[in-house]
Amino acid sequence: MTLQIGTNWAGNLAYTAERIIAPANVHEVRDALSGVRRARAVGSRHSFNDIADTSGLLISTERLTESPVVDAERRTVRAGAGTRYGDLGAHLQREGWALSNLASLPHISVAGAIATGTHGSGDRIGSLASAVAALEFVTAAGETVTLRRGDADFEGAVVSLGALGIVTHVTLDIEPTFQIAQHVFEELPLQTLIESFDAVTASGYSVSSFTTWRTPETIDQVWVKHRKDAAVPTPTALFDARPATVDHHPLPGQTAESCTPQLGVAGAWVDRLPHFVLGFTPSNGDELQTEYLVPRDRIGDALRVVRDQAGAVAPLLQVNEIRTVAGDELWLSPSHSTDVVGLHFTWLSRQPEVERVLVDLEEGLLPLGARPHWGKLFAADREALRRAYPRLDDFTALAERYDPEHVFRNAYLDRILG
Ligand SMILES: Cc1cc2nc3c(=O)[nH]c(=O)nc-3n(C[C@H](O)[C@H](O)[C@H](O)COP(=O)(O)OP(=O)(O)OC[C@H]3O[C@@H](n4cnc5c(N)ncnc54)[C@H](O)[C@@H]3O)c2cc1C
Structure with a gap:
């Protein structure tokens, strides 16, 4: 098998590693690390920034797939x-x-x-x-x-x-x-989402709202993933939104054939919780992504920040997805110690323009406590990240303890950990 150093999935980053290997077990991982000055793991290459890059040895995990x-x-x-x-x-x-x-x-x-x-x-x-x-x-x-x-x-x-x-x-x-059935609703007024956020996101086990911000007062689609064994009834209506009558793709104008079935057709969790089917490329790969995780109680303010910048955001945007995540105690988790709402942006592949918009978006969102997703594009520097992630310094100390020679350091970690 010839391994290519290559690029990330989106193709916006060419890894700068000297070489790449794919160990098949823990012994081969240990051998690979012996005497190496710089190394990094790379998974399925779906991150949009240089988080997985290294100037030394890239260790692909594609063969670390023994049977679960x-x-x-x-x-x-x-x-x-x-x-x-x-x-x-x-x-x-x-x-x-x-x-x-x-x-x-x-x-x-x-x-x-x-x-x-x-x-x-x-x-x-x-x-x-x-x-x-x-x-x-x-x-x-x-x-x-x-x-x-x-x-x-x-x-x-x-x-x-x-x-x-x-x-x-x-x-x-x-x-x-367990079984899930997906129900999609179209054209939910933004004001309804803001005023009734808890009711909308509680309408299913897992709820995602999608919008392009081209009509800033309307959320284009709400995908409600209903758990069939749940006590709550099947969602047949969602405020003033219209129940969809055909399957949808989250990106406007794209065929739904790569998407998991909707229209209330029940299926196994693994075939309904992801929006995309494993056998298909999730989208055309020609995209960039950013995400900010906002404390749940600031979501109204955060949505107004994005709406007010819709004129700059919409021309570069494929779609914005709004999701909720329960809090946890993991230090660098974007949902550390609080329930959050993810504002996810799928952008056109126009990185310099996207990066300019991110500066303005962050000016509005970071003061609300928003945390950038580690694997996507963001503008925040180390000081901003320290404010957003209160355990970042503790994590730096932990990394020093496990990796005192900085073998796993790369340009990304140097920027973030100092
Ligand atoms: C189309 C698309 C859809 C996405 N959807 C979502 C989504 O729904 N929700 C969301 O939150 N994110 C989403 N993402 C972002 C994605 O989930 C993250 O970027 C994730 O980290 C990608 O996993 P990966 O295996 O490709 O990791 P990579 O990009 O290969 O690596 C990411 C980081 O993980 C480290 N790493 C990988 N394997 C190991 C290992 N074995 N040991 C130590 N470190 C390791 C790497 O060093 C690097 O730091 C999406 C990305 C794309 C392209």
């Missing part, structure tokens, strides 16, 4: 770090189990998603990292470390930005499998 092992008694599954959520989900579904949540696409690797605090949507569901029960990683010194929930360093080490070591296995919480 379910522990029915403890209700956990142990998976290889490079396993894609879609593959893990299919395995769990075959055995009658489920994860409580997934991100919008199933193509991302488990360890890569967890390292950046990746999340889906749901008032009472935490980020994907919050499902981590244990983490195994190899340090630059070749030591294998296992941290379990409750261990002293655990809360600092889960959302790791790849700074502590190469994660080889992750153990995640599971629950018995």
Whole structure:
């Protein structure tokens, strides 16, 4: 197998690594790290910035995909770090189990998603990292470390930005499998979303609102993922919004064939929680992304900030997605110690213009307590990030302890950790 150093998924970043390897097990990871000055793990390459880059050795996790092992008694599954959520989900579904949540696409690797605090949507569901029960990683010194929930360093080490070591296995919480039906509603007035935010996001197990801000007073689509075993009734109406009569793609004008089925057709959690089907490329790849996670009680103000900048935002935007995430205690989690709402922007691939808009957006959003998503584009500098992420200095100290020689440091971490 010839490995290419290549680019990230979006193609906006060419990795600057000297070489790349793909170890198949923990021994090969340890051997790879022996004597190396700089190294970094790369998962499925879905981040939009240089977080996974290195000037030295890129360690691809694409072969760290050994078959997942379910522990029915403890209700956990142990998976290889490079396993894609879609593959893990299919395995769990075959055995009658489920994860409580997934991100919008199933193509991302488990360890890569967890390292950046990746999340889906749901008032009472935490980020994907919050499902981590244990983490195994190899340090630059070749030591294998296992941290379990409750261990002293655990809360600092889960959302790791790849700074502590190469994660080889992750153990995640599971629950018995369940069914979901998706219902899409069109044209919800923005004012209704602001005034009745809690009612809208509580209308399903996992709710995502999509809008292009081209008609700033209207939210284009609301996707309600209804858990069939839930006590709440099937959502047949959503305020003044119109129930959709055909399947939709979140991006206007795109065919729904890459999307998971809607119109209330029930299916397994793994085939409904992501918006996109594993067998399809999630979108054309010609996009950039940004996301700000805003404390839930400031969402009205945050939506007004974006609406007021719609004139600058809309021409560069493919779609904006609004999702909720339950709080957790993980130090670098964007939902650390508070429930948050994610304002996610899928941009056109016009990076210099997007980066100019981000400065203005952050001027409005960061004072509200917004936290940038670690794996997407943002403008915030270290000082702004320290204000947004109160445990950032503690994390820097933790990274110093596990990686005193700075083997896993890269330009991104130098900017963020100082
Ligand atoms: C189309 C698309 C849709 C997306 N949807 C969502 C979404 O719904 N919600 C959301 O929150 N985000 C979303 N993202 C962002 C994405 O989930 C994150 O960028 C995530 O980190 C990607 O995982 P990856 O495996 O590609 O990681 P990479 O981009 O390859 O790496 C990300 C980080 O993880 C580290 N890492 C990877 N593997 C390991 C390992 N084994 N050990 C240690 N460190 C490791 C890398 O060093 C790097 O720091 C989306 C991205 C795209 C392109």
